[in-house]
Every structure is written in structure tokens, then in C-alpha cells.
Amino acid sequence: MQKTQAVASLGQHRLMLPAWVKAALSANDRLKVCLTVLQAAAAHAAHPNRDVPDLGHEISAAGLNAGWLHDMTTAARRVEDDLLMPDLPRFVKCLEEDLDTMARPVLETTPSGAAPHARVRSWLDWLDALPADRLSAADVKSMTHGQRGDGDSLHLLVMDLHKQINRLSGELASEVIDGANAWELQPQDRVLVAAFMRGLNRTAVLKFDHPGLDTAATRDGDRLLLQNDIGTNDAHVLVVQVSGLVVTLTYSDLHRIRLDFFQSMLLPFGAKWSGLESRTNADLNQGEAYSVSTARFDCVDEAALQATLEGIGSRIVFLIDWNRARKRLQAFVSKSDAVAVLAEAARLDIGHRAWLQAGGERLIHAAMQAAGEGAFRIGDRLDEVIGAADAHAFLVSVLRLACDALGRGQPAALVADETRMLLAHHVRQRTSEFELLAEHAAYCQALAQAVSDGLAHGAERSGKAASKLAARAKLWERKADHLVMQARDKAERQPRWRPVARLIEKSDDVADALEEAAFLISLAAEHPLQGWNDDVRQSLGQLAAMVLQATQDHVKALAIARTLGSDSEAADNDAFLVATWQVLQAERQCDALLRTARRTMLAVVRDAPSLMLANDLAGTLELASDRLLAAAYTLRDVAFDQAGVRG
Incomplete structure (x- = not known):
């Protein structure tokens, strides 16, 4: 009901309505306390040896006489299936009076034939017909249950009247x-x-x-x-x-x-x-x-x-959708740790609603999957792999970045990308050298994922999407460059960092190639493309997907390499060699895919600029696979040295 409609329907009762609403709110408080007393009485009757809860604060806050209500709880007894309560007629009379008071503003502002009238009358008659000394189990349930699938209850009526009074108070x-x-x-x-x-x-x-x-x-x-x-x-x-x-x-x-x-x-x-x-x-x-x-x-x-x-x-x-967020977080950490994550987020004024809205647990599952088999296996829980403390810090950070991104109006896809990078950064590594390498590899993987996703969703046909892709790629490439500079600075001071600096320099060529690929996609979106049919797009998409697979294998190889040493198990050594071999295989497949793509382009693309862009993009993607292979060979040297193997 709109405010004007409410005023029109009130007539001469308009001046009384605010007082009725206030009385109704107080009656609501008393009704809830009375239903609580009834539940406590039923629980005490069922388990008389348990301590009786102290309801003094609630009874006093509702403005009720504390003595006789509290006595009802302690004196309640069960006879067969019935609940015997002293002062039951007085208790029922309070329910009737408060229900009548609570319903009055709602009934006065709704037509006499509307549903609330019959419902309130039915419950008042039901209360009036109750026995004077006992309640059956069905009676107690009819008064207290809160499940709409189980039929109506006095509790549900009180809640519905409460919501209607809330709306009415806003109108008044x-x-x-x-x-x-x-x-x-x-x-x-x-x-x-x-x-x-x-x-x-x-x-x-x-x-x-x-x-x-x-x-x-x-x-x-x-x-x-x-x-x-x-x-x-x-x-x-x-x-x-x-x-x-x-x-x-x-x-x-x-x-x-x-x-x-x-x-x-x-x-x-x-x-x-x-x-x-x-x-x-x-x-x-x-x-x-x-x-x-x-x-x-x-x-x-x-x-x-x-x-x-x-x-x-x-x-x-922080209470809104809290239980939903807690259950989603329990897929990654224990029940108590899920609550602790939400508590820490609330303390920092970080909401969980943004995370749920951006995809919730799907963001983290996707990030775990993108991290590769070397980091997570199917069925792994996050805290079991990276530790409870680091899982806690990671989840709080994910909630923060989702909150910040959606607060700035940025898309959920960006949250997914940042979550992937964040998880790669949080995966525990044995040495600080490998921490830096893994962070750089995470940017390469994020770049490869973004390029692959962009081609899969037709970013070259959307100027806005392509522009965002290029901007994100440039940002990540700069952050990767910053890591290269850190490695070089450390290598100048510490000899043990020199092999790492050489490796990260090789890896940075991958980031440069992928950032260039993102730029070429944005360039293609700026100009009408001629001849880029589904076959061309499919061939480019296959190249990008293979490069993405290679980056994932490289991340996997790094994750294994950080654990290798002179006492490494044969299974770990074999897993590392398999991961690096898969990078080699990917590079060879990219060579073949590049040749297939060029044949496809020459067959259908007649416009010279469109052909040039398609060929440059394909060549750049293949170049990224070449650079990945070079990085993989360098990683093998680093890992062999760490394991005490001489070439």
C-alpha cells in the first residue's frame, strides 16, 4: 500500500494509528518472549534435569512481570505427551491480548475481507478454545514452529504482522x-x-x-x-x-x-x-x-x-547472507575457520556479499583448478594444501578484492582473474627464490588465461571488452617486469639469486609476448575485420588454449621444483620431468597449430590489414610457446642444481 492510499483508507482513525503502531511493536516484543517461555517450558519438561535458562533480561526488556512467567518455565511438567503449565489461562490471555493489540493497525488499514482478518480471528478463536491446564505436543508446535511448509502457526502470524507493521510505520x-x-x-x-x-x-x-x-x-x-x-x-x-x-x-x-x-x-x-x-x-x-x-x-x-x-x-x-557465505567457505577451510574468516573480514569492514555476488566458491575452485595438478589434486581442501593460516589470509584477501572491485563497478571476471593470481601467490613455496618465480609465473598464467578467454568470447569484436583486456594485460605485464627487477637487484647482491634472475628473464619474454597478443586483439577490435570467420577464430583460439596449457604446466613444474633436493623421492623427480616435457610438447603443437592457422587465414582472409593482424596474433601466440620452452629448459637447470645433479 502506498502512503497516500494508507491515509485515504484511515479516515478518522488516522490520528490513532501512530499510537496503535507503537503499541503493536511492544506487543510483538511480548509475544516473542511468551513464545520463548513456552519453548523453554517444553524443553524443561522434556529434560527436567537440565538447567533452566534465565529469561530475566528478555522478560524485563519486554516490560512483562518476570516472576510468574519464569515460574511457568521451572514448574512445567510433561504428562504422557501433554505439557502441564501453571497459570496457563493467564498465559493464554496475555497471548490473546497482545495478538489483538499487534494486529489492530494492520486490520484497521486493510479491507475487512482481506486475509489478515480471517487469519487473526482464527488464531484468537483457537487460543480461546485451549484447555485450561495443558497443551498437547501438537498445540505447542502450532504455536511455535517457524516453517511455512508445516502449515500456519502463531509464530508465523506474529512474524507476518511484524513485517506489515514495519511497512506501515514507513508509510506513516x-x-x-x-x-x-x-x-x-x-x-x-x-x-x-x-x-x-x-x-x-x-x-x-x-x-x-x-x-x-x-x-x-x-x-x-x-x-x-x-x-x-x-x-x-x-x-x-x-x-x-x-x-x-x-x-x-x-x-x-x-x-x-x-x-x-x-x-x-x-x-x-x-x-x-x-x-x-x-x-x-x-x-x-x-x-x-x-x-x-x-x-x-x-x-x-x-x-x-x-x-x-x-x-x-x-x-x-555483516549478518546479511552470512550463513550462506559461511557454508560456501567451509568447502575450503573448517567450520570454525570459516567463521573466523568472516569475523576478520567484518573487523576490517570487508563485506562478504560482494564475494557471493561475484561467484563465491566458484572463484576459488576455478583458481585451484588453474593452479594445476602440481598444486592441488581433486578433493584437496585449501587449508590442507597451503596451511590454515595462509588459507585464512587468502580468503580474507579474496573477500577484500571482490568488495573493492564490485565497489568500483568492475566486472566479476576481473575478480576471478585476481583470485587466480592471488592463489598462485599464496601457494606455499620452499624458498623465497621460488616465491618470486611462482608469482611471475602466475602473472604469465593470468595473461594466458585472459587472452584465451578473450578469444573464446569474441573480444576482437567488442571494443570495450578488448580495451579492458589490453589494459589488464598491460598492468600484469608491468607487475611481472617489477618482479624481474627485484630478481636482478637480489642477484647483484646474492650469487644464489643469479640462476633465478636468468630464469625469470626468460619467463618475462612469455609475459611480453602475451601482453602483445592482448594488444593485437584490442587493435583488431578497433577496425572492421574482413574474413575473420569462425574457422579463423577457432584456429586462433586453439593456439591460445595450447599456450594456456603450457603456462599451467610451467606453474606445475615450478611447484614441484621448489620441493626438489638431494633427498627428493623418485616420484617427485618424475613428476617434474613430466611437467617440463609437457611444455615441450605444447610448443611443438603450437608450431603445428600456427601452420594450420596460416593456411586457414590465407584461404578466407582477402583484406590485407585483417590478414596481417591475424597472422601477427597467431605468430605472437606461437612465440609465447617458444619462450615458455626456453624458460622450461632454464628451470630444469635450476632444479637439477638444487637436486645436486650435474649435466
């Missing part, structure tokens, strides 16, 4: 404070709302295209209320109350592990969480009931109060 807002819909604030409230929104807006960009983070603010008596819907999940809601210098935060979530994560994020701001951290219970709702936890922040002065609100607001974005 009398002012907007830095994006927060607000009404009936006192003058001192606005600076507090602004502080919360300052933190929220600072990090909100990290959600990218995901919905969520809508905020509402109002005053209820002596309390300032702030509410954020976080994302699209019905049960994922955060409510903040400010009374004097005390902040009380109530947070609900379907995932206990994410609740634990949020608790840890707020500890630096002075959060004191209630003893019961979650109401998820394996005996109820197949373990999927939503969790609720309450935190209290005691602030020393107004400045500390604003800083606390700003800190809370700044952390919310």
Missing part, C-alpha cells in the same frame, strides 16, 4: 533521519537516531544488491525504539531500546551460529548478553525454531551512548 513516518523512517520523536532522540544511522550507512554499501536494512524509529513513553529488518527473512529482526544511558538490544535469528557471531561482534561495544543465548531446541520444530537473545549496554555519558549506537548500526550489514 513524519520525518526521515538519514534514511530512518521516524515519527513522534523528541528533540534529544534525533541525534541518537542519526548516530545509529551513521554506523548503518557507513557499511550499508557492502550489501550491494541485497534488500534489507530498512530502519524505523519512534518513541514509546520513556524509551526510544529503533528497529531494523536486516534482510528478507521473517524471523531476522533487530530491535534497539534506549532509555537514559542504557541501550537494550533484542535480536532474533533462525541460525544459532549466526547469533553467536553477532554477539561476538558487539562485545567490543560493551554488550552484556543474557545468559540464554538462543532458544533453538532440537526437540521443537526439528531444531529450526528461531533464536532470540538480548544484550544490555551501560553507557557512561551521551558521547558513549552515541558511539554504542553507531557501532551497533555498523555491524548489521
Whole structure:
């Protein structure tokens, strides 16, 4: 419903609606606490020897009488399959009254025949018909479950009404404070709302295209209320109350592990969480009931109060899609390390949404595959190959580069390329000499991959794509040149670096040839090509693919070479020789592919400039394979010297 429609439908009740919405929000808090008490009572009745959770903070924050509700939990008993609870009629009456209060603003702004009316009436009648002393297991589930596939429940109704009230509060807002819909604030409230929104807006960009983070603010008596819907999940809601210098935060979530994560994020701001951290219970709702936890922040002065609100607001974005990101990361590291990666990223204000949006785990799987069999085998987990600490650092870096790239409007393909290079850099190597060689080889492989991908996707027909390809290739070629200069500087001071400098100089000829190939593709895109049919493109693509295979074999050979020594196993020595032999084979295949490509070009390309560009591109790709072969022979000499073999 649009704001104008809401006003038109309210008539003379318009002035009462803000009060009804505030009352509804308070009723929502009480209903959630009552359902939590019911779940705790059922759990205690099922396992009477276990400790009873302390719900005092939650009950007090909701404005309820703590005594009789807490007694309901401790006195609950199970008789056969039924749950016996003292003061059950009083408990049900509270549910009925709060449901009626919560539903009122929604029902008053919807036609009498609309679905909410019948649904609310049905649940009020259902509550009224409950026995006075006991609840069946089906009754408890009907009140508490949160799975829509299991039919309706009181819990689901409360969540749906809550979302409708959130939308209604936005439509009724009398002012907007830095994006927060607000009404009936006192003058001192606005600076507090602004502080919360300052933190929220600072990090909100990290959600990218995901919905969520809508905020509402109002005053209820002596309390300032702030509410954020976080994302699209019905049960994922955060409510903040400010009374004097005390902040009380109530947070609900379907995932206990994410609740634990949020608790840890707020500890630096002075959060004191209630003893019961979650109401998820394996005996109820197949373990999927939503969790609720309450935190209290005691602030020393107004400045500390604003800083606390700003800190809370700044952390919310890191909850969006958090569980999805955690599960994706667990393909590469342990469950605890996946959480640690997300915690470190949040601490550095690095979002995980960009990584998910750019491809998530596919980026890393592709990078592991591109690293070659010498680094990773099928089924290897990242931390098992490069170590837990380095895997942690790599994943945090990937999240950062995805965040930076998408934040600058750069394509996901660039994130994939940078991830490949980053992983090649992080693969552990035995000596610093091989670290430098492997980093240079990673740039060569990235260049070969980019050229191959560019030809496969028709970059020569797209000026924009070809221009980006050439720019990226030039950047990587310059970074490769910088590594050559580092090796030369070290070789001047340390004799052991001289063979490495010779090898990296040979390898740099590969980078130069591949950067030239990228330039020729961009040159072809600048001018109309005549005669470059599918046969020509296929022949060029085959050449580029073979060069890419050769670079991967070279990376593999380097990965093995760093482990070779006088005590190397025969299998490692054989694997190294096979990898270098494959580079030789690739160079020979490139020779044959070049001749085939030239025959194809001469048969179909009649335009002289188009023929020249095609021939130059093919020749440059073949030259890259020649340079790779020269680098492979030099690598053999370095590896043999390291292993104590004399030629």
C-alpha cells in the first residue's frame, strides 16, 4: 500500500494509528518472549534435569512481570505427551491480548475481507478454545514452529504482522533521519537516531544488491525504539531500546551460529548478553525454531551512548547472507575457520556479499583448478594444501578484492582473474627464490588465461571488452617486469639469486609476448575485420588454449621444483620431468597449430590489414610457446642444481 492510499483508507482513525503502531511493536516484543517461555517450558519438561535458562533480561526488556512467567518455565511438567503449565489461562490471555493489540493497525488499514482478518480471528478463536491446564505436543508446535511448509502457526502470524507493521510505520513516518523512517520523536532522540544511522550507512554499501536494512524509529513513553529488518527473512529482526544511558538490544535469528557471531561482534561495544543465548531446541520444530537473545549496554555519558549506537548500526550489514557465505567457505577451510574468516573480514569492514555476488566458491575452485595438478589434486581442501593460516589470509584477501572491485563497478571476471593470481601467490613455496618465480609465473598464467578467454568470447569484436583486456594485460605485464627487477637487484647482491634472475628473464619474454597478443586483439577490435570467420577464430583460439596449457604446466613444474633436493623421492623427480616435457610438447603443437592457422587465414582472409593482424596474433601466440620452452629448459637447470645433479 502506498502512503497516500494508507491515509485515504484511515479516515478518522488516522490520528490513532501512530499510537496503535507503537503499541503493536511492544506487543510483538511480548509475544516473542511468551513464545520463548513456552519453548523453554517444553524443553524443561522434556529434560527436567537440565538447567533452566534465565529469561530475566528478555522478560524485563519486554516490560512483562518476570516472576510468574519464569515460574511457568521451572514448574512445567510433561504428562504422557501433554505439557502441564501453571497459570496457563493467564498465559493464554496475555497471548490473546497482545495478538489483538499487534494486529489492530494492520486490520484497521486493510479491507475487512482481506486475509489478515480471517487469519487473526482464527488464531484468537483457537487460543480461546485451549484447555485450561495443558497443551498437547501438537498445540505447542502450532504455536511455535517457524516453517511455512508445516502449515500456519502463531509464530508465523506474529512474524507476518511484524513485517506489515514495519511497512506501515514507513508509510506513516513524519520525518526521515538519514534514511530512518521516524515519527513522534523528541528533540534529544534525533541525534541518537542519526548516530545509529551513521554506523548503518557507513557499511550499508557492502550489501550491494541485497534488500534489507530498512530502519524505523519512534518513541514509546520513556524509551526510544529503533528497529531494523536486516534482510528478507521473517524471523531476522533487530530491535534497539534506549532509555537514559542504557541501550537494550533484542535480536532474533533462525541460525544459532549466526547469533553467536553477532554477539561476538558487539562485545567490543560493551554488550552484556543474557545468559540464554538462543532458544533453538532440537526437540521443537526439528531444531529450526528461531533464536532470540538480548544484550544490555551501560553507557557512561551521551558521547558513549552515541558511539554504542553507531557501532551497533555498523555491524548489521555483516549478518546479511552470512550463513550462506559461511557454508560456501567451509568447502575450503573448517567450520570454525570459516567463521573466523568472516569475523576478520567484518573487523576490517570487508563485506562478504560482494564475494557471493561475484561467484563465491566458484572463484576459488576455478583458481585451484588453474593452479594445476602440481598444486592441488581433486578433493584437496585449501587449508590442507597451503596451511590454515595462509588459507585464512587468502580468503580474507579474496573477500577484500571482490568488495573493492564490485565497489568500483568492475566486472566479476576481473575478480576471478585476481583470485587466480592471488592463489598462485599464496601457494606455499620452499624458498623465497621460488616465491618470486611462482608469482611471475602466475602473472604469465593470468595473461594466458585472459587472452584465451578473450578469444573464446569474441573480444576482437567488442571494443570495450578488448580495451579492458589490453589494459589488464598491460598492468600484469608491468607487475611481472617489477618482479624481474627485484630478481636482478637480489642477484647483484646474492650469487644464489643469479640462476633465478636468468630464469625469470626468460619467463618475462612469455609475459611480453602475451601482453602483445592482448594488444593485437584490442587493435583488431578497433577496425572492421574482413574474413575473420569462425574457422579463423577457432584456429586462433586453439593456439591460445595450447599456450594456456603450457603456462599451467610451467606453474606445475615450478611447484614441484621448489620441493626438489638431494633427498627428493623418485616420484617427485618424475613428476617434474613430466611437467617440463609437457611444455615441450605444447610448443611443438603450437608450431603445428600456427601452420594450420596460416593456411586457414590465407584461404578466407582477402583484406590485407585483417590478414596481417591475424597472422601477427597467431605468430605472437606461437612465440609465447617458444619462450615458455626456453624458460622450461632454464628451470630444469635450476632444479637439477638444487637436486645436486650435474649435466
